[in-house]
Amino acid sequence: MQKASFSRAAEELDLTQSSVSNAIARLKRTVGEELFIRVGRGVKPTSAALSLYEQFESPLASIEQSLQGIDAFDPKNSRRTFYIYANEIMIGLLHHGAEQWLKSTNIKLIFRETPVQEQQLQLDLQLETVDLAIDMIKPELASFNSLEVMTDKLVCVVRKEHPRISGSISRAQYFSEKHIVLNMKRGNLSMVDLLTDEVLPTREMYSEQASILAMLATAANSDAITLASNSYAKQYAELLGLQILSLPLDVNPIKYHMVWSCKLTRNPANMWLRNTLLGLIESRVSISN
Structure with a gap:
């Protein structure tokens, strides 16, 4: 599991590769599940192997610490x-x-x-x-x-010279404007949908960006609105000429x-x-x- 390779595991254990392969084969027969699949020159664990590893790693770590002791760590001399x-x-x-x-x-x-x-x-x-x-x-x-x-909290961000929004934004304004949306990748929900308990109406999309900084830059050069965490938006508000506004929705922190x-x-x-x-x-x- 740790080395992703039979040969590297054998080197670590000071065994032959065939000894490691035979041991895994015996464990596979005992468990009745495939444990590793070959990927390129290494191996990748199956879901059965991951499940076993979760159960084994804590007691194995305790044994290892008992036998070897906990290594000291000196940040002044470490090159870690x-x-x-x-x-x-x-x-x-x-x-x-x-x-x-x-x-x-x-x-x-x-x-x-x-x-x-x-x-x-x-x-x-x-x-x-x-x-x-x-x-x-x-x-x-x-x-x-x-x-x-x-x-942190989610805030609404628009450019300072926005023609319709100044100082605050209402719920109606929020849903009537075009939106710059973050492609979160992890899941299909947007940031605001992830943090609110209500089902929100569909918003008109202006653009979809891969990073929050790109979203803020796009907002600074358009009349579209976007969302960001308060701490991140504050870092770039002055530089990009942005307004940070309270979000007119009930959202979780x-x-x-x-x-x-x-x-x-x-x-x-x-x-x-x-x-x-x-x-x-x-x-x-x-x-x-």
């Missing part, structure tokens, strides 16, 4: 590179602050955009391809821990969760990473407020 999944808003909020925070160390934080498929995000966390994620969706699986780290594999809960390096990111988020939120 951490990988974090986050969306555009969180990357924009944290990236510069992280660079400044760590410039006196040899540690690197690499932010990656959250994958479209939820299963891929969870698999990457389980296999430690990434160290943690900051996501709007809280995982339900028991193999993950999560912590709510930030709340945007909640961000820090998510990590349970087996890393007591891992010193992961604990340091979580505390560092939490400090960065708290400092950035206090500045934006």
Whole structure:
């Protein structure tokens, strides 16, 4: 599971490849399910293997920690590179602050955009391809821990010189204007549909964009309206000449969760990473407020 390869697993275990293949074959016969399929030069787990791994990883991690002890982590001397999944808003909020925070160390934080498929995000966390994620969706699986780290609100954004909207927007105005919509990729709902409990009328679309910054830039150069999180919109309102308006709808707050594999809960390096990111988020939120 961790190496995505029989040969690399054999190297890690100091065994022959045939020994690993035979062991997996015995487990396959015991379980009665196919566990891995070949993909290129490696292997990919089946749903049965993923289910078994979820059950095994916690006790295996406890055994490993008992035998080897928990490795110490010294941020002053470490040359570790951490990988974090986050969306555009969180990357924009944290990236510069992280660079400044760590410039006196040899540690690197690499932010990656959250994958479209939820299963891929969870698999990457389980296999430690990434160290943690900051996501709007809280995982339900028991193999993950999560912590709510930030709340934000959805706001309406239009250009300052909009011919019909100034200072506020009514519900009727909101639905009568053309809309710039974010292609969220993860699911078929728009941001506002995801965060409201009511079924909203169809809006006339002006354009569909792949990023929130592109949406804000389009709003700055048109009479169309768009939506963004308050913290992100405030970063670009002055630069792009935008109005930030209260949304004339009842919407739920945007909640961000820090998510990590349970087996890393007591891992010193992961604990340091979580505390560092939490400090960065708290400092950035206090500045934006």
